[in-house]
Amino acid sequence: MICHIEVYGCQMNVHDGEILSGILKAAGHTVVRNAKIAEAVFVVTCAVREHAETRALGRITHLAGIPKKKPIMVLCGCVAQEHGEKLLKKIKLLDFVIGPDVYHLIPELLQERRRLSVTDQGAEDYEQVKAVREQFPRSYVTVMRGCDNFCTYCIVPYVRGRERSRPSELILKEVEKLVEAGYGEITLLGQNVNSYTHNGMNFPKLLEKVSTVAGDRCRVRFVTSNPRDLTAELASVMASRENICNQFHLPAQSGNDRVLKAMRRGYTRNGYIEKIAMLKELMPDIVISTDMIAGFPGETLEEFEDTVSLMKEVRYDYAFLFRYSEREGTAALNISPPVPVKERLRRLSILQDLQAKITLEKSREIIGREMTVLVTGPARRAGQMASRTMGNRLIILESLDFTPGELVPVRIVKADGYTHFGEPVSV
Numbered sequence: 001m002i003c004h005i006e007v008y009g010c011q012m013n014v015h016d017g018e019i020l021s022g023i024l025k026a027a028g029h030t031v032v033r034n035a036k037i038a039e040a041v042f043v044v045t046c047a048v049r050e051h052a053e054t055r056a057l058g059r060i061t062h063l064a065g066i067p068k069k070k071p072i073m074v075l076c077g078c079v080a081q082e083h084g085e086k087l088l089k090k091i092k093l094l095d096f097v098i099g100p101d102v103y104h105l106i107p108e109l110l111q112e113r114r115r116l117s118v119t120d121q122g123a124e125d126y127e128q129v130k131a132v133r134e135q136f137p138r139s140y141v142t143v144m145r146g147c148d149n150f151c152t153y154c155i156v157p158y159v160r161g162r163e164r165s166r167p168s169e170l171i172l173k174e175v176e177k178l179v180e181a182g183y184g185e186i187t188l189l190g191q192n193v194n195s196y197t198h199n200g201m202n203f204p205k206l207l208e209k210v211s212t213v214a215g216d217r218c219r220v221r222f223v224t225s226n227p228r229d230l231t232a233e234l235a236s237v238m239a240s241r242e243n244i245c246n247q248f249h250l251p252a253q254s255g256n257d258r259v260l261k262a263m264r265r266g267y268t269r270n271g272y273i274e275k276i277a278m279l280k281e282l283m284p285d286i287v288i289s290t291d292m293i294a295g296f297p298g299e300t301l302e303e304f305e306d307t308v309s310l311m312k313e314v315r316y317d318y319a320f321l322f323r324y325s326e327r328e329g330t331a332a333l334n335i336s337p338p339v340p341v342k343e344r345l346r347r348l349s350i351l352q353d354l355q356a357k358i359t360l361e362k363s364r365e366i367i368g369r370e371m372t373v374l375v376t377g378p379a380r381r382a383g384q385m386a387s388r389t390m391g392n393r394l395i396i397l398e399s400l401d402f403t404p405g406e407l408v409p410v411r412i413v414k415a416d417g418y419t420h421f422g423e424p425v426s427v
């Protein structure tokens with residue numbers, strides 16, 4: 001069958017899309033980018049915010065209408081897990097609703113003539129799957145799935161299930177194969193990688209082993225960390241290894257202790273700032289990003305100002321900023337009073353303006369510096385190549401004389417916030 005896959009949401013979903021592609025290919029199906037010729041269409045959805053959910057569901061109708069003959073429509077990912085059977089009743093165009101832990105059943109289900117919803121949790125069996133990777137020279141390796149933290153605004157524990165860590169020997173074998181295949185970067189994935197544990201191996205030890213297997217031609221990143229689980233052990237492993245990227249995504253969500261408690265984040269503002277200080281002390285040129293929520297239920301103006309002041313104090317290189325979005329089944333729905341949506345949007349735009357200013361200032365601080373970038377592929381504009389620093393900054397090279405996977409020493413000559421321009425320098 002000719003299949004088309006569309007993915008929304010986080011890197012975990014992107015990699016699940018690569019796993020799904022591998023499952024379909026192994027079963028003799030073909031996966032194509034062109035939806036027009038598809039006989040089956042898979043939409044891998046994200047449920048983290050209402051907007052993401054509505055957008056993905058909207059695509060179903062659009063994609064079902066593209067090919068001449070209506071294709072088999074399969075809704076996958078977190079929205080499938082969240083609503084399951086209900087979606088089959090709600091969206092007549094859908095043939096299957098498949099949760100993120102049962103993609104290995106899809107080849108069999110495609111034989112079915114009935115409309116079905118399958119959302120068993122924690123049953124994934126993807127170790128035998130050869131993922132079809134789409135991001136050479138960058139690659140993803142899942143180290144754990146699920147989350148047990150139940151932050152009060154978050155749907156993830158409900159749609160991704162309880163934490164389960166992959167055996168370290170299987171992770172290391174996958175890393176070895178990627179290095180042999182010439183990948184220049186590996187990102188370790190998990191909803192909360194810091195709580196990885198398997199046979200007594202914790203995440204810092206796993207990271208150290210991955211760094212050893214990756215060697216000096218492959219960089220290692222990881223995402224996502226909960227600040228409560230960030231340890232000095234992890235920071236010192238990062239600082240002691242050349243090939244572990246000096247980049248850390250540390251979602252704060254709020255700068256106010258009462259709000260952090262209501263979010264059930266498990267750390268305080270000062271505790272968070274101490275962890276940032278620990279990272280900066282061990283890795284002075286570390287690139288730090290975060291997530292922030294504006295307008296969490298009950299958040300007062302003063303408490304919101306604490307988020308503003310935290311962003312001014314930490315001066316993140318980047319930040320993913322969101323307005324609070326009600327998620328069915330999460331504990332925050334019972335917290336009142338809700339902040340009116342208009343006010344959430346007003347607070348969000350204050351954070352966005354502030355961060356845009358900080359990102360621009362920080363990006364200009366690296367003009368004139370020399371760094372080694374990993375060429376990742378053609379840039380959006382013709383005649384340019386895209387590349388990434390260890391800090392994951394996007395560096396544009398004004399030439400096509402480079403190949404994906406190449407490591408190139410450059411001097412930063414221009415910066416405008418999210419994009420930098422680099423000139424190759426001879427070593």
Ligand code: SF4
Nearest residue numbers: 147149150151154156
């Ligand atoms: S740690 Fe992250 S994924 Fe887990 S519940 Fe909290 S916000 Fe959600």
